[in-house]
C-alpha cells in the first residue's frame with residue numbers, strides 16, 4: 374500500500390468539505406488552508422490553518438509537509454503552486470493549467486488554439502473599446518480575472534452603459550442563443566486515462582444568477598449527450614494534466630455545442646455524482662491525487678440537485694422542511710456547515726435519485742416547496758445590505 378499521502382488543500386469551502394468526507398473513508402489525511410476559521414472544512418480537516426491561500430509565503434509554509442497540493446477555489450497563489458511542484462510535490466491542477474483558466478482571456482485563446490468550439494470574442498481593455506467590435510453585439514462583457522458565480526459578467530448591447538466599478542481588461546463575447554446550458558465533468562487520471570460523466574443540465578435562477586436546479590442526465594438526445602461527453606474529454610486532453618475538469622457548455626438553438634468555461638476542480642454541477650454514480654467527482658479527485666486508477670463514472674437512474682440558498686435574511690442557519698424532504702424516497706440532504714445564512718448564499722443542496730426522470734421531477738417539486746435555509750431566529754434589527 375502506498376497510503377497515506379498527505380494532502381494540502383487550498384480553500385475550505387463546501388467543495389473541500391465533500392472532498393474530505395470521501396477521503397476519510399480511505400483514511401487519507403487532508404490539511405486545509407482558509408482565511409475563515411469557521412469555514413465548512415475547519416472541523417473536518419486533519420489540520421486546519423487559518424491564512425490566505427492567495428499569499429505565496431503562507432501557501433508555501435502551509436504545504437511544506439504535504440505530498441499532494443490541491444485547490445477548491447481558483448483564486449490561489451499560482452507562484453506558490455509552481456514552487457511546490459518544483460519541490461517534487463504532486464500539484465493538481467497543474468499550475469500551467471490554472472494560470473490559463475484564471476484568466477478568461479487566456480482560456481478563450483486556449484480553446485481557439487486547440488480547435489475547441491467556443492463563442493466568438495475579442496479581448497478589450499476598457500468598456501469604450503466595445504465600439505470597435507459591433508459584430509459581437511449583443512454580447513457578454515466578462516472581467517478576465519477574479520469573477521465567479523456570475524459576478525464579473527454583464528450582458529451588454531450597443532448602447533449599454535457599463536458601471537464605473539466594472540473594470541477591465543475584459544473578454545467581450547458574442548451572446549449565444551442558448552437552448553440549454555450543460556456541464557460535463559471530465560476526469561483525467563494519473564495515467565492519462567480520460568473519462569466523462571453524463572452531461573447535466575443547469576437551470577438558472579434569474580433573480581440570483583445562480584444555478585438553482587440541475588438535472589442529470591441532461592434532458593437531451595443521446596447524440597447530443599455523447600457529443601458533450603466527447604467535447605469535455607477533448608478539453609481535458611488539451612489541458613493534458615491529471616485532475617477533474619468541469620466543462621460548462623452552451624447547446625445553441627442550431628444544436629451546436631460551444632464551450633463556455635472550465636473549472637479545474639470539483640464543481641457544483643458534479644454534486645449529484647455522490648449519490649447517483651459509482652464513483653463521485655470527489656472520489657475521482659482523490660484517486661488522481663493518490664495516483665490511483667480512474668473510478669467508474671456510470672450513473673444509476675436519473676438525478677437532480679437542488680441548491681439550498683439562504684432565504685429570509687441573515688442569521689444562524691436552520692433548514693426548514695427536513696421531514697417533507699426526507700419523506701420522499703431517494704432524497705439526500707447536504708448542509709455545508711456555514712455559520713451564517715444570508716440571502717442568496719449557497720448553504721447546502723439536496724440530491725434526488727430515482728429510476729425515472731418523471732419521478733425525479735415530482736421529488737424536486739416537493740424539495741423546492743419545503744426545503745429552505747432560513748435564519749434560526751429573527752435578528753433584533755434587520756439591517757439592509
Ligand SMILES: Nc1ncnc2c1ncn2[C@@H]1O[C@H](COP(=O)(O)OP(=O)(O)O)[C@@H](O)[C@H]1O
Pocket residue numbers: 492513515520521522523524525526546547548549550551554577621633634
Ligand atoms: N456568450 C454568452 N451567451 C449567452 N449567455 C452567456 C454567455 N456568456 C455567459 N452567459 C451567461 O452568463 C452565465 C455566467 O457566465 P460565465 O462566463 O459562466 O461566468 P461565471 O464565471 O461567473 O460562471 C452563464 O452561465 C450564462 O448563463
Ligand SMILES: [Mg+2]
Pocket residue numbers: 523621634
Ligand atoms: Mg460559469
